Structure formats: C-alpha cells, structure tokens
Amino acid sequence: MDLETLLSYHWSIMTPEFIILGFATLLSLLDLFMPRKINRRILGWLALTGILAATISVFTLLGSAPESILYDTFRLDSFAIAFKLLLLIGAALVMMLAVSYEPRERIDEYRGEFYYLFLAGLLGALIMSSSGDLITLFIGLELLSLSSYILAGIRKKHLPSNESAMKYVINGGISTAITLFGMSYVYGISGTTNLKEMAAFLPTITNNQHLYLLALAFFMILIGLSFKIAAAPFHMWAPDVYEGAPLPVTAFLSVVSKTAGFIIILRILLSIFFNVPDQTGTTSLMLSLQDYLAVIAGATMIIGNVIALRQKNIKRMFAYSSIAHAGYLLVAVTAMSPFLVETTWFYLGAYLFMTLGVFAIIQIVTASADSESINEFGGLYRRSPFLAVSMSILLLSLAGIPGTAGFIGKLNIFMGALATDPAHYILASLLIATTVISYIYYFGVMVQIFFRQAESTKKFPLSPVVGIVIIICVAATVILGIFPNIAFDFLHEQFSSFKDFIQ
C-alpha cells in the first residue's frame, strides 16, 4: 500500500477511534512522566474528556452515508454509529464511577493504568462495532478482552480481585480459542475474511458437506461468543469476576463489554450465517438453527434468574441478573424479527442506564460498609432517601415494571418473539415466567431498603460525581420508560432501520 492510497482514505470516519487512541497514548505517557506525588485522578478526568470528545465526534458522523476504508475492513454504517453511541455513553458513565472509586487498600500506584486500560478496552469495542472483516473483528475483541483481564485484577493486593482476573483469563482464553476455531472454518470455506465478500459468496454454496461445516462453525462461534455476553454455557466466570473485580470494572464488564459482545454476535450472525442457505435451500442456516439458539437463550434466562434467588452478595446477585438480561437479549436474537437491531439497541441502552445506576449505588453503599452483603441495604430508606428511591426505580426497571425503560425494552423483545412467523410462544412464555421469578430477588433488595432496620444510622459520603451518574441513569430510565418514542424516533430518523447493514 503506497502513501497515496493511504492518504486517499476518508480517515475522518475513524475520528472517534483516533480520539480514544490519542487520549489513551497521552494518558500512558503522562502517567509515565508525571511526578509520582501528583494524584493520578486528574488522568481520569482527562480520560472522561476524551470519551466525551469521541461522543461528540460520533454525533457529527450521524447521517453520513455508509462508507468503508482500508479495503472494507473498517466500515461506518448506521449500525456502527448507533452502537458506538451506546458504548461511549456507557464508558463515560463507567469512567465517572472509576474517578471516584477508592478501594480500602488504595490503588494510587496504578491508578493511571486503571484509566487508560479502560480507554484501550473501549477502543477495542469501538473497532468491533465498525469492523467489516473477521480480522478486525477479532482484533477488537482481543483488545477489549486483554484490557478487561488486567482491569479485573487491578487491585493487586486484594485476593478476590486476583482470583477473578485469573478465572477471567483462563475462561476467556478458552472461549476466544473456540471462536477463532469456528471463524477458521468460515474462512476455509469462503476463502475470505471480509464480511462483505462472504455475504456475496456464501449464498451460492450448494455442497451439503460445506453446509455442515458452516453449521459447526456457527455453533463454535456462538458458544465462544457466549462468553463475552455471559450467556450459558460460558456464564460461570461472571459471578466470580463480578464479585472480585473492582466495582467500576464490574460495571464496565456488565455494560460495555456485554454491548460489544452483542455487537459482534449481530455482525457475525447477520452478515455471515443469515446468508448461508440451509440444506433445503428454502431458508437460511441461521433460521433453521434457531431452535438451538433458543435453547441457549432459555437456559441463560433460567440459570441467571433462578440462581440469583439464592445470592447473598449484592455484586454476585447482579452478576446473575446480568446473565439473565443476556438471556432476554438472546431471545431477540433468536427470534430474528424484522426489528431485531432496534430492539437490541434499545434494550442495551435501557440496560446500560439501569445497570450503571445500580452499580453506582452499590459502590456508595458497599464502600462505606466495607461489605458486599445484601443486608447492607437494610434501612437504606432511612439513611438516604435519595439512594433508596433511585435504587427502587432502577430495580423496578430491571424487573421490567411499566413506567420504566426496562419494561419498554422487554415489551419490544416480547413483541419481536411473537410477531415472527412461526411465533416463538415457548420462548416468549419463558421470558415472562423468568421475569416473574426475577421479581423475587429484585423486590428482595427493596424489602431490605424499605422494611428492614438499618444497622447504622451513618449518612453516606455522596460524591457529586457519583450523584450525577445516579441522576442521569434514573432520569434516562424514567424518561425512556414514559416517552420511549424519543429513542425510537431518533433511531428511525438517523438510522432508517439499519437498511445499510450489508451493502
């Protein structure tokens, strides 16, 4: 590639990535050269500035025609823009939590790394959202994963944090290997790693043997990726890692990393397997394998919700809750309704706000109590009505009660499952039944908050930054719940239903 071709590319479509990359580099250099006695917290604010700048640059890219550079390996379509928005908003909120995070044994020495690893992980997720090639997809995935592994173990002198990082690396390594193995089959059959070329080639396959191989590849990729979204069968890392990792990292994993996981799943399923004909040639491989996907979705919902019932540790409970939510989202993926992308986007957005709000509150409550038991929420209503009411609204949203964004999201998924032909009655019923089970543990927390007595009457030191995170999350949850059309109109106007997904 000569310089001329290189310069002829529209690099401007990569602005958000460049901004994050620039800030990550800047941060690491500053961390290196800054005198030791300067508090590294300033770097966190710098990182936040970077994320906000990248968010603004994504907004300026809104409405631009789909474009791809670097031999179609990097493409910017409405799908990419929409999900980048989610990733950046999520990352910004996580960064705000990270700035005010202060574990007991203090992490002053590596606070700098803490911040730029977040940025590196975010960069990986951003690349995933607009990659047009299996290679870039995989690189993005690895960048995200490797950063997360280190982040999980950032509390170097805290045993559970180390344990969680170890578990995360091993599980992650295995699942990535499986994904890569699956991708290699697809490459072997189609002879290309480019998604666009694959989409053109795969429909022409007639050899049944190849179809079997592709089906195998489908399962391997799916099972490998189920790790990233914490879905069955690779869900077991989530409780341990969520419990051991520092709280902002847990929030990052459950929101940004999960969103990235769904991005890659949608990219691969829609651009590869949706185009493969099945054996009869009448429908696509993806649709004929729907039942298996449904089993994964069902198992994930049941495991997540049922095991969450027995948890005593609040972070662990929310790990299972996050598994359950991955299951709900998989219902949408399984149903493959015509509005799949909208549904996923909306639900991930709603999930982002409600989960980050909850984690912000957990951060405050557990930090002052130095324990992560659910009992720490006892009598929260008396100690801090603001936290109690915010937490209840977020929990109601997670439980899918009307008036909140969580309800609208679930309604969409539910409708998608029933609007297709044939309708997925069983899966939809399972979605609803497990939702009712989830009432028990979400309301269990509220019982602690409102019905139990507080062990101490001490007020919480509420830092304004975390307060802002909570207010943003609660406001977004309620506003999207009452006026969902704000989000849907935005989707329809800016992205015209993601029609440019593969072109």
Place this chain on the structure above:
Amino acid sequence: MMFPYYLSLLVFSPLIGILVLVFIPKVKEPFIKLIGFLATLPALILTVIAYIAHRNGAELSELAEKVGWMQFVNPEMAGKIYSIDYELGVDGFSLLMLMLTALLSTLAAIASIHIKKEWKGYFMLFLLLEIGMLGVFAAENLILFFIFFEITLIPTFFLIGKWGYFEKEKAAFKFLVYNGLGSAILLIVIMVLYARTGTSNIEAIMSIMASDSDHLVVSAGTKMGLLIALVVAFGVKLPIFPLHSWMVEVHVQAPPSIVMLHAGILLKIGAYGLIKFGMGIFPDQFQSLAVWLAVLGVINLLYGAFLAFIQTDFKKVLAYSSISHMGVVLIGLGALNAAGIQGAIFQVVSHGLIAALLFLLVSIVHERYGTSDMAKISGLAKSMPIAAGILLTAALASLGIPGMSGFISEFMAFLGLFKEMPVLAAIGCLGIIMTAAYLLRAVLSITFGEAKRENTEVNDVAPLEAIPAAILVGLIVLIGVYPNILSGSLTSTIETILLGMGG
C-alpha cells in the same frame, strides 16, 4: 362540562397529592393525612360529574382521548405499523367502576387515620395505587390496561409488606408472585393479540375478531387458548377456586384500609377483565366455556362459604366470604344472558361496597381491640353498640336480604343461571343458605357473644369513622331499593356484549 383530557385529569389527579406530599416534612401527621384525603377528592368529583352528565343523556364517547405514544417499527420493514397509542375512554360499565374506585379510595383514605407510622410513604403509595386502579378502568388500549394493571402491583406490595400485620412480608411476596404470574399470562395474551392484529385498541381488536369468523387472523385453537389464558390471568385476581390462597393471606395481613381497596376494587379488576376482554374479544369461545365458568362459580360459592363457616378470625371469614361472593360473579357470567351478566356486574359493584364496609368495621374494631379474633371481640353490642349495628347491617347486606344491594345481584345472577342450567343453579342455591349460616354465626357471636370484661372500656365509633360507614350503608340500601341507579348506565354495555354473542 366535558373539557379535553377530562379522563387523563381524572386518572392522574392523585398525582397532585403525591407531588404535594413530597414537599411535606414526614412528621406532620395530621397534615399528611389531610392531603392524602383531599387528593382523592378530584377524581371522585370528576367521576360523579361524568356520571350525572351521562344520566342526563351526554354521550360517553365524548370523553375518549387518543395521543400517539410510541411506534417501534419502521413500516417499510415490517409491513405492519406497530404503534401503541395512549387511549382512554369509558363506557357505562367502566364509568361505574371508576366511580366505585374513586369513592372507595376516598373512604379508604379516611379509614387510613388508623395508620400508625410513616404516613408520608403510605399516602404516596396509596395515591399511586389509586392512579393504577383508575387507569385500569379508563384504558381503551390493551397495553395501557396492562401498564396500569402492573402499576397497582407495586404500591400494593409495599403497602402490605410495610404496614401490614405479623406475617406481612410473606403475604406481600405471595401477592407479588401470584399476581405477577397472572399478569405475565395476561401480557402473553395481549401481545399475541397485538402481534396478530397489529393493534392494541380494544374496540379495534373486537371488530377484527368479530369479522374474523373464518379464523384467518387468529386460528380457532389459538383463540380458545387465549381465552383460557385470560380466564387464568383474571382468575388469579378474582380469585377463582384453586388460585385463591394468596388472597386470603392478603386479607388477613394487609392493613384494613388497604383491604377495603383490595377487596373492593382490585379483585373486581378480574371480573372487569373477564367481562370486557373475555366476553368482548372472544364471544364465540366464551360461549363454549360458559358452562365451566358456571361450574367454577358454584365451586367458588360453596367452597368459600364452607371454609368461611369454620374460621375463628373474622378477617378470614370475610376473606372466604369474598371468594364465595366472587363465585356469584362467575355464575352470572356463565349464564350468558342479560339477567346473568347484569347480576354479575351488580355483584361486582355491590360486593365492592359491602366488602369495603366490612373491612372498615374490621379496622375500627381492630384499632380498639388489637385483634379480630371472634372469641376475643365478642360482646360488641355491649361495648360498641353503634359498630355492632353497622356490622349487622353489613352482614345482612352481604347475605342478600331484600332491600339491600346484595339481594339484587344474587337474585339476578341466579335468575340468569336458572334459565340456562337449572340443575347447577339449584346446587348453587345451597351456597346462599350457607352464606346466611356463616355470616350469622360470625356476626351473632361477635355482637351478642359473652363480653370480655376488659372490653367494656372501649369507645364506640368516632364521628370520623362513622361518615364513611354511613355513606357505604346509604349506597348499599340505595342500590337495593332503586337498582336503576346502576342498571341505567349498564344497558348499552350489556346490549353490546350480547350482540357480540349473537343475540
């Protein structure tokens, strides 16, 4: 007199009270109670005005409202536009229910003077519950109906769990799980209808289903399945025989002022749903199910009456009596003729008033004796003669003495059933005798039983407690002697239903 957004104002008027309460310090007990009471008045006044205007010939359709709410599918992609509107409207039946709700809310707010703690939270939840109940009866859209239906769930859970008696939390969770499952099933029915017909407006669905005699939109089997699911969903609320255990606990454990609303309104939502959706949307299927409903009704009637006979706690007697009386509603619906349906609706209203009156008395007596065990409160005629008198009146109304509302409703329901299924009706008549037996047993032992010495010191009914009781007794007698006050606005509703049934 009908201004735009009349119904919205009506439904959301308690919100004003909630907002005012937010700014009141939580120690100002009398003031909070006053605000709580005043906030229920606008809804009452507005319903009464609408009712009087309707009696004078005003068209109820003037009240209908429609605002676009959300639209979550791009029509280009799905072919059908899936939009959900905010639609309110009333017919004669729902206007009556609105009036009943507003009235009982006001009276229950007065009865809430006996609440001992956290008045601010109590009244905020109380008013939220009122919004939910009013919304249920004003919704002209299935999804909106569901949303309001779920909104009643949350405040009721907290009101039971926080302000109830000894086993309040267990009762609250039982309430939540049973009703959560019920509403989950309801949501499935609603969403299947929505996905198949593309609309969630009740009238639109009715007309689509009416013209769908060839079962093209929804297959005949699915229709039957949906109706059965609907009966189960509303059967939990009503409750129908095997699904009733939660309701007994709620009656016993919840604060009596909330039970007034629970027995008076929340249970009636089940009947309202069966009549409005079961009969309205699936008229043909309802006809083939009618026999079973009548059988279930007779079982409810006898089972409730039988168990009420052996209870020692007066609240339990009333709980089983509610089950028994809801049997009459089912009997009326099973009869499927004008008399039966009218009887069922009369029973809904009349039992709402009677149950509220009885639980008002429970709250009065419980306040003074600290128990509702019949052995411990016996000799009421000596210690509290006025309360004993009202109790006797209420019991007579409940067992259906001519001249009171209970008589009219039971008489018409059985009149309807005797016409269609004489044998079943004859068996059911045993229930009427048993009703008299258990009520007289309970009331006589309370009123004229041996007085405990320590009981002679209590004060009789205070004026503030007497007002709601007097209003309720007055209405019960009014309906008993002049039933036209209800049937006047019901004629058109019943005609529409019977027309759907094919005459």
